[in-house]
Amino acid sequence: MEDIPQSSESMKDILDIENIVLFLWPKVLLFVFGILALLLSIFLIIKIFQFLKNRKKKILSLSPLEQSLKRLSKIGINLLINSPQPPLKLRGGKGELCHSVYFELSEILREYLDRAYSFPAMEKSTSEIKELFITNKPIALSNEIIGELVSFFEKADQIKFAGQPSDNEGIKVDMEKIKNIIICLDGLLKKDISKHS
Template sequence: MKNLLSDIPIRRLFLLLVLLLITTAAGSPAETDAPRTPSAPVTLKARLSPEEATIGDRIAYSLTLTRAHKVLMELPEPPRSIDGVTLLKVEKKAPKKEGDRIVESRSYLYRVDRTGTIVFPALKGTCLSDGKEITVATRALTLTVRSLLPAKMKDIHEIKPLEPAGFYLPIPFLIAAGLLLLALLVVVFLRQRRKKRADLPFVEAVRSPREEAEEALNKLAASGLIEKGEFKKYCFRLSEIFRRYLERRFRFPAVESTSEEIRHNLNTLPAEEKLKEEVRLFLRNTDRVKYAGHQAEREEIDGETERVRTFVALTSQEGTSEKEAEHVAF
């Protein structure tokens, strides 16, 4: 046997050995037919770039969601407020297909605001796959923020507290400054007052209450409302004219007052009781037409108009008696 092996060339012996090894490897089914481990239906990853920074640097926090087509899940949102950083921008990329997977990603740009360790918390997401609930989560990421100052600095000292400011202005100076300020305010006040007076428009002589009332009554008579049978509209205008006269003549807010409030003010009216009764009758009769739906005749409307004319004529004497003066002052 020894002689037989010695007769075979060494090169041929080496080739036979190599062929034997190749045949053995090719015939082993254990490795070629081993089943592949199925990948997870969904994965969620977070990444921080860079992981070390200094104050003012921009850092990117990115989330990547890889899921199967049949799995529906949205990317979770990191907290809007994370101590030590300020969110500047959010960039969402369109989903893309990689093989039988859908990949979604979103990135967040932050500004670093302080030194030390800043923790980006872990994020969780939940989805359904084949009727089973699956929860995936990222790991918490840590950002290390270095100080730009050397670790040992001996030439920078703590800031000293502010020293109390002394009050060194002499009293005579303060008195003079106060008088100067007061004089300046007086000058400004006088100029403003003079300017307001100069800006006042020229006002012509105001018509008397009687003149205004009689002119308004004449215009109302010429309006044609009575001829058209619009007695309700006529009574509203007649009431406005009468209330305007009462307000100007006797100085109380008759235009904005209700009929009941006007009756109450009659107690202080500087007029005879007979005239006060005329006011009560006018208010009662016109309110019936205006608010109670009373269908008045023309004679009634003419009578109320004449009542107003008579009242204006009897209460508009020139001059003011002592009793009227007291009423106006009140």
């Protein structure tokens, strides 16, 4: 065995190691956590898109009756109607709330007729709807129901376009009227479908 040199002068044949690469744990951990964060964000984005896609399918899968009743309940007017002070904000003598509520109620009823009966109510005026009901009266609809539909559309037009005022009780009554008309129409539609099956 060779002797180990004791002085540094005798160790001249050993070279210093240059450019030592140190393994830097903080940089590696930062890189790993960055990749994990990227994967987690991609996963969350995919889950959000799946949630939105499923929500749209659920909304589209509602029957015309369910969709109309859901929209009626979402109007949010019940809180305002039950308040002790009148909720109408007057602007030039017109109730903004009345206008928007009757616009929404009219749209809900028109959309229901369009979806449930394939009746083109969305793109028709009230007078055109009245003419269509008179000339092409569906068998299941009685004259009384047609009269209620037409009278509601005429009242809604008066409030929406002519600025005719309506009180809170009138709004409440008309909301219940629309709800009852839609439920009645849906019952008649189901009877008509079961007869033809």
